[in-house]
Amino acid sequence: MIPRPRPPLSFSLSLLALSIVSGFGPAHAQSVAEGSITIGASVIDGSRADRTVVDQYTGLRPGTSAFGALSGDYWRADESKGTSVDFRASDLFGGNRELGLRWKKQGDWKVSAEYREQVRRESALATTASGQELDFKLKRTGLGLELSKVLGEHWQVDASVQSEKKEGSRLWGIGMNCPSPNAPGCRGTTGTEVGWAVLLLPEPVHATHTQLQARVSYAADRLSVSGGYYGSIYRNDYGSLAPTVPAALRNALGNPLPLSAGFAGVLGQPVALSPDNQAWQLDLTGSYRFTDTTRMNFKLARSQATQHQSFADAGLTGAPAGVTDLGGKVTTTLAQLGLTARPAPKLSMSATLHYENKDDQTPLALYNVEGTSAYTNRRLPRTDMRARVQGTYQFNSDWRGTLAATYESIDRGVFTPTSAVAGITALRQKTEETGLRAEVRRRMTDDLSGAISVESSRRGGSAWLRDNSGTGVTEVTDAAAQGVGYTSGIFMPTLADRKRDKIKFQADWQASESVALQLSAETGRDSYSSPSRYGVSRSALESVNVDATWAVNDKWNITAFASAGRQGLDQSRPDSAIMAFDNRSTTLGLGFTGKPRSGLEVGGTLSYAHDRSIYAQTLDATAGGESVALLAATGGLPDIIFRQQVVKLFGKYTLDKQSLVRLDIALARTSWNDWAWGYSGTAFTYSDGTTVSRKHVQNVSALGLSYIRRWP
Template identity: 45%
Template sequence: MTSFIFSLRARRTAVALAVGTACLAAQAQDASVETTVSVGAGAIDGSKADRAIFGQYNGLRDNSVVGLLGVDYSLRNPETSAWVEFQGANLLGDTRELGLVWKKPGNWKFTADYGELVRYEPNTINTGLLGAGSSTPQVVAIAAGTGNDLNLKTKRAGLGLGFTKIISPALQLQVDVKSENKTGARPFGAFMNCLASTSSTCLAVPGLAVLMLPEPIDANHSQVEARLSYAMEKLRVSVGYYGSFYRNANSTLNPSGPFTGVADPMLALPPDNQAHHWDLSGNYDFTTSTRGTFKLGYTTASQDAGFVSAGPAANLGAKVNTTLAKVGLTSRPMPKLSLLADLRYENKDDQTPLANYNSVGTNRQLSSEKTLGKLQANWQFNSDYRGTLGADYEFIDRGVFTPSSVLSSMVPLRQKTVEGGIRAELRRRMADDLSGAISVSSSQRDGSNWLQGNPGVPGVTKVFYPASSFDLTQTVFMPTLADRQRDKIKLFADWQANEKLSLQFSAEEGRDKFSTPSAYGLQSTRMNQLGVDWGYAVNYNWALNGYLSRSGQTLNQARYAGSVMAFDNTNLAASIGVTGKATSKVHVGGSLTYVDDKSVYAQTLTASAPPTLLAGGGLPDIVYRQTALKLFANYALEKGSSVRLDFVHQHVSANDWAWGNNGTQFAYSDGSTVAQSQDQNVSFIGITYIYKLP
């Protein structure tokens, strides 16, 4: 297979883009030119631990002072209709962006953009690991908390080029190319099976170890997209191509040292892969009130990177071909009635070769067919009322189970599922200043017989009587395959209370109820959301705005031996802001925001619970709270120049028992720990001079 990768060198590309713009500027003798330059500096207080969350993406995790530089250049030539725009933002920081648009309206357009993004891992790793972030790290056993602090980060650098050509009034060609390099390291881990000759115990259990091994990242993702569009009086059609090419310079992670004494400790990393997609889409106007739409697509995705060590095949040779067909119809047969119908079919053909990668059985081929249907009718009762009725349909056929593959008898599958639903909505304009809507929906999913794996041998057996075939105290029926009843209701209102005050209200409630042959597993889920947005114009110069929202999600599951567990997540967010003109030269503003996100893991026991279980418990709560104050002031010095002052204060309180609880850190087998400051306070102040060239 022929593939290609666009090379990218960050500094060279950024300079070339800027130089190219400078050359264009030299041609602007008689054209209209506007140039704005902003220069400034910012400073931040607090330690690196205090900046862990605040400095994730702005480069202020490691730096206490940052330079600010931006440019906005625009050139318009009325004689040739040429138009050039160049923008550069945060050019001295870790998130610099450059963008160029050069076009002749109605004829052609060329675009180029370059951007960088550095993400700093908010958690600090304390470890004795040598060569962390490389593909060959060396594990060194230490006492927990006595190693070196390690702060990981990843960097993205991407270049995009685009060209659009209007060949004729009916024909247009568009081509876009993007390439992004990603380097650095991110948290990763491994569960190792140690040999007794290397370590008598791993994690206090003979033969087992859990290690923190950062994943080395050095990859490129390139994308190509092209589309040719043609329009006639009634028919509009386009043909397109999309290509994705991923290349990873690190195929494996090869740790050494204590706790890695398996025969082959290599860990596989994301392999090279590629995909090609072609499509033909368009629409046709049958009449002035009826339009049909269509789309045909074909995608082939492959992964044929070679295996590092010997195996049953030289490479996986994975290949999945996907065929897509979609048709739709919209019509307005009557002034008050509008209709919509959509039908979508997708066939995924997994042609990956089968081989004996496991001790028993081969890999699985995951072919599937999916059919989606949608019908909708809208009726305008009068100028105030409009109603909608709709029906939705989804059918999934996951194909015949691969006969040579093995499935656990405790994890049954289902070949087919079908879901049908109805929905209704009523919108009303209750007054010139008040409108609202209510919508309800209900759907039900069921499916074919469950499939049970044959114990110890390949293949599956269709189950007609689950109660006698499965051990219902241990079998896991996947919620994505289970019978499900889903109901939802939504409310919305928009109220212009007076000429100064406007409010928007929204509320939503949804419930899922699952049904399987077992009384255990996920039983039900619930979600709800309530929000209010408002704006108030105090006068011509001053305005207030804000929002208040609360959302919740609950998952209830029953476990064997009388344990009932519930996961509850609630999120509360509020904000108030103000903007205004203090004087004719001073523009000020600010906002105060608050976020409270809490996850509760509750456990209760039923009468059937054995006395050995605790009478209560569950897991500790995970709480994240953030309060942020943002203020700005802009002072106009003279025509074309101004000074802007920004101030930000952020307080974060976060605790996650996954890494530690009640002062006790979770320690990996080699003594590595992961931590984040539970209380983080940080303040930032920046000043920027903005000058518009004459």
């Protein structure tokens, strides 16, 4: 990896909140104060392999079985001065610490600061061929400061700065298969040498993202307006990775063999990481009230994003002659106008118009050279226009109807003639989509109400543009005349014609003073059309959700929920498989709280989740013999099934008016058979022998005891 050390663009607030709070001194008679502190300890069982799913965001180190907890908050107000201070701290003994402070004078000024940490670990275990376990984790450290000041009766100024540092490593890798037109001289795999490989290449992360905001606001009787600035600065201390490739790698059978000619040089090429970049935006937003029933709002904004990190500083070579950096530059102009009105007592209307233009001004250079052919990078301009009109009419006290119409136009600009595209057959410059939505809502009784809504939209576009590899594009008006290579090609579903239809039902039922039910159900379908009979043809969505609450009596409450959903996607590839992807998920939950005796409160939740992804595969008539043999031998991709059952119980006992103790118990069982991490007990193995695995069934239990003290 190629490091570029530099001072971090951040500031230290870790002790700022504590130092400010410590300077307030004791409370006086005209002040009121309250706060709490929680201190406790917990134990958790299970091996590291048993806890990879649960431990992703706990902040615990691998193998930790016991840990402490410390949290607290403090609030104090001086009624005579109109000031207050609010301090909070959580998880001070753990890896997800948070500190926050807010100090303000009502109607005058406000200062707030925060510090936060979060650790994320991979949900899989990686072990090298020598048996060494690798620990991939990302630690985020965030700092923030906000200031606000009222300047007179109509003016206010706000400013903030947020900085987050990300450091650690991420599970990542590279792969190559020879022979390839992009790797001349690289030979394929034989019985005596390896010509393909997938290598584990952990991505080092040490980056800082800083965001700056400032805003001046003016508010009067009818007019409110504000002008703002936003700035974003991203700095990455690592510009690229340079892999170390061993002299021998494992073939498909796991046998170590030497690399074919030219293969080591291809795998050893540096890989670029996220480059430094920066952006700024100026905006003017506001609203004007013409009458008590008519209001207009607007927004104007101008922004610019640039990326000019030096290739040499990032450890990258091979740039075109005279080019030292990308020089990326995108300027965006945005205008938005909205109007809401009530022209009649029972009629309310709204309309919005949105315009956004992205002007890509990145310089062009010959980055892609293949033999005697050379291509430049491609500019990506884009102009979006969106409009929406909606009206709602209250027919009577029981019936209300809503009708809305939408329009969206996307113009992707003129194709860069000196560039080329790969992996797709044709592009489209413009797409347009129109839609209608109708909803009827009725109150059947004082305790029962419901609504049904229907949505439908249609997307089309301009003629398809076939790439001529460095000499522009050709507009295609007759797909059949282009031959089988075109009508069996690959077209992006985001550019294809699409028909979308959805229907949704909602109901709220207050069965009694103690029982309430909420129900929602939705179904929708997308149908795609392009010059090819391959690609994505259909997608579908169905879902049902039920929530219920029951106040058994003054001491006991029960809640329950259930949801079921289904997603489908049909797609196919020429000379290959036709896949009908079907994902089905079910979630159930039951909870309760109660007070069996004075001073004692208990509660708990039981949840169950089941998710199944089915990959039903058949073959296209043009599929080759190898594909037929492979599908016959394997039956296609196996299902991926995720199940999780979680039980949580708690009990709180009040010792006196200011203190209590709490006991928490949690049990979790997770099973996940994702074949990406292993199949039939065999872990995924990289070509260098490193394995990545996830235990199929994981069981974890935890017990926590805490003491809580409140004052006054």
